[in-house]
Amino acid sequence: MKPKVALIAGPTASGKSDLAVRLALMVRARGQDAVVINADSAQVYADLAVLSARPDAAEMQGVPHRLFGTWDGAQACSAADWAAAAKAEVAAAHATGALPILVGGTGLYIRTLLDGIAPVPPIDPAIRAAVRALPVDEAYRALLIEDPARGARLAWTDSARIARALEVVRSTGQPLAAWQRQLSGGIGDAIDLHAAILMPDRDWLYERCDRRFALMWQNGACAEVRALLDRELDPDLPVMRAIGVPEIRDFLQGRANEADSQAAGQQATRRYAKRQYTWLRHQPPAAWPRVTYENSIDSEKIAMLFQV
Template sequence: CPACGGIAGVGAVDVAEQAVGHAGFVGGADAGYSAARWAAEARGEIDAAHAAGLLPVLVGGTGLYLRTLIDGIAPVPPIAPAIRAAIRALPVAEAHALLMLEDPAAAARLAPADTTRVARALEVVRATGRPLALWQQQRVGGIGARVTLAAAVLLPPRDLLMDRIDRRAREMLASGAMEEVAALVARADVPDDAPVRRAIGVAGLIALLAGTLDNEAVISRLQLETRRYAKRQFTWFRNQSPKNWLQTTDSNGATAHIATLLS
């Protein structure tokens, strides 16, 4: 569910109390983490639950990660480290100009300042000789065809959600978010371009530590960034999630629906 977690969309309520198994996995701040890696680890946990006679329940998420788990991902071969390093070292404007020469369709589709996607498209076409769009026409590794998936999406009223987001931003700072980011910044093994530094709220907290933003400005920035993220989640779940997924604004109804499926 948007900004609160939810292929089931119900959080830690009655359904969670019925859960007979739990699985979690995280990536280190010094390493990148991708939808493909998450999906592979999730598949392993799901298979382990099934082998033990347990019912896996997934709560959370972003559309990309869920789609990767369910539908699979393009089988792009690993990119040679030298190619990746050379491309990631380029200014984004130069990378986009090269992409225009090597994969014009991708360059036209992507925003010139989209550092991550421009670099990905360029490294794929340079390493494989095929545009990323051709690879994306194939999908491997999805679990959708081999599991019975029952899903509910909780789409809470916007005003309620925005209020929760605003309160959560303040709670995060009161609960040690600044100290966590300070520890991150102090780590020599986490470079300035590490993906974790692009996580929502991190840049603002780094600015707070540096004295270039005050506490209220950081909270406002975190609230705004999270609201934008929630809006993107709303859009995906409303328009891109499978038509047979229950969509509801009623948390009690979602809970009852999932509880019925589990019974």
């Protein structure tokens, strides 16, 4: 019998963490331990407790939580880095008889853990530096010539993915898609996965995004960004590009007033939720239940979704 893993995926502000804790407590009440494992690319960073809405001790309700605030912002956490750590946490939970509950909305993280990673060789540092120095429009035009299939799939503003695809084809001589067809190391075939995707009403979700960002602003988000700026980290690091950081930075550095910065942060959060919503609607397997709700899921539905 394959070991069971639960997965709760959903857009930001959809209540994933609360549901994960409720599931863990339900499992515990039936005699089995459970561990919540983060699958959110912002909540991995120690520097973003407020801006990532990382659950605090009260919200965890005594349930063990793993990979929350594990990475220092000076170290980028790639999908491969996270997947390796998550794989170890899943194995550790199973070794003690606990149910691992993955929770998050970062599709690349989830896909890498389940399906594996492409064995792309190390990128030549000189090629990487040259690619990353290109203006995004120039890099995009180059990608359309050197890897037209990948270029056609990307928006010309998607600087990170454009740079990655271009450096791979230039360094290895093969497009990224060729490497991705050789995925290895995923745990999907070795586990009994019970997944649910939260797809709340969009108007309800966007209102929650706005309200949550306003609360973040009031409860330490500006101090959190000021601390990041004081560290003088590379502005291209993921932690410096996380939702809310650029918008609050503009306020702290006098380029925008408080109202405009807060509105920009709320808009960035809504746009991110919309992208997650689109990915979660179309990319995961059709067999994964899509759950529509407004504020809560009752215990009977939780038990039915996850077969606990």
